[in-house]
Amino acid sequence: MRKILSCIFMLALGAGSVFASGLDDADYTTPESWQVHTTPQGITKTANGHKFGDGTLNVSLTSRYKLLDNDYQSDQNFYQYLKADVTSVSVGQGTMSGVLFMRAGKDIDGDGGYKQSGRYYFRDDILDAEDSGWAVRMYQGFLKFSGVVKNTNVTIGNQYVTHIDTIHMNGIDGDVTLLNDRLTVYAFGGQPDTFYLDDSDSKAAGTGFVAKLTDRLKLSSGYTYVDMEDESSDIYKLRADYNYAKGRVSGEYGNTDGNSFYTVDGVYRNSPTKTTLSISFQQLLDEIGKGEGTYITNPITYSLSPYGKYTKVKAKVYQGLGKHMAAGLGAEVKNRTGEDTLDNRSYVKYSGNLDFIGLFTPDTFLSLTADYWNIAESIDTEENSQVVFGGELTQVLSDKTNLWLGSRFNRFEYDLDNGTEKNWVREVYLGGEHKFNERAALSLDMSYENSEILKDLNTDLEQNYSVELWVSLAI
């Protein structure tokens, strides 16, 4: 009893101290490393490069070791990243900058080729499909010339061309700004770069504009042509964005190969009441048939993979509750037009989170989450559902050290070819990051998965472990 009272006393003291000496204004901003709860990556930004002309050259190397293990199989990979950039260097009347970001990955178990004869090959990954040596990915490698020719930007090399659409390609992208920065016209062309397909004969090109009609209203439009593995696509988009004091409203219409879709979404933020509200409405207007072709649409377009007409509405509210607590509630409804099929399902989804900011210490961020997803029955299958609940905790120890801990419990109820099945998947993960100085950082992440889903392979197979170690060095 004494121990319980002591604990309560300590908690009350801790909470009281924080509430008394806490942040002057409510601030629900997540810690710098919060994204590790979604993706456990650890390429840490290291600073202070070398003088390069009147700019700066930054170079960093990151090594990553990844181990996946269970009672029957393990898989180990090693990745080496190189990241370099040159900040603006004067060239003529403008500037030049450059970026190089690439990785080389290797299956260090030395077992290339998927283990199709094994029952546990799901532990392997894309590196096991490589025949030999290092699998190299070029994420970016480009030079950008800004203002070298007045009012123009030209980017040459491997790049993510991001206008109204995004496409990863080797090529050239250029824009010219007119009418006192009110109108920007762009064009690009080159060879799409996908990490998975033979893209040697592929082509991509596009053009478009962005017009600032007023200080708050922006109109943009673009056309993209993509040809990949003898599948070509024509993508047209028109978009309007209106910003106002407390948020934004956007609308986008698109057409890919004759199939139309549109999205309207908006955000409202009211600081005095600590309220954020987001709403989205999306509709696919055409039925995209699954024909005899290899792909439903072009294999590298980021759109239209769903091939049944549908309407989707999403709404979420995030409400601050005092200085140290905030709550989120969300709902999402997808309504399939016509009969639901295996790959085109209507659903309703609810999500909620309760966040504690600065509880116990000013730099503790705790989020408790719960999701429920109910998927409608289709022609040949029953309803499906997923329930998820969990917690995410980040403790910032200093500007050099972060720790994180999280857990998720998933319950799947689904109906494939063999009737309804119910399975649990439980996950726990723990990690940390430490920056030794401005040039060196280390990140370690460990996770444990306990799953009923793997028992169809072996009744004893339910535990899986993974470990990732990242070391970043600035040169």
Added chain:
Amino acid sequence: MKYVISIMFCLICMTVFAYQTSKPETHDNMWMKQHGAESKADPASCLDCHENRTSCIKCHNDTAPRDHNASFKRKTHGLKAQWDRDKCLACHTEASCFACHQNSAPISHRGDWGGTTSTNDKNLHCRSGCHYPVQETTCGTCHMTSHGPRELFGN
């Protein structure tokens, strides 16, 4: 005595471990689900801090999300793709589906599975029942038509 030490430890933590994030106020816990739409509306403002899109690439093109675990790889990714394919498109195009589905046959397709041209007496494929339309079965994940596997597979 040990309780006094514990309390002192808590107080030290509260005062010493003080580090404020430099992220904007909008980057609260809702931001993770909202940042995609915001980046489409105003991509230039993201680049003020996220230089050269490196952080976009790290999460969307390099390192898989935490929930892409063994169970996801084994089975639940297919369920998620049936339920809400839009979410996959945040990172994937169809090309990445085919990268695995053209390399790795399902576990059921081993041993006495047989096939449409097999003379194996056991031929589990033929005993698995007729599946029409094939799109309404898991066969449709790889096989566009009932007896015409995708040209890409070459089998």
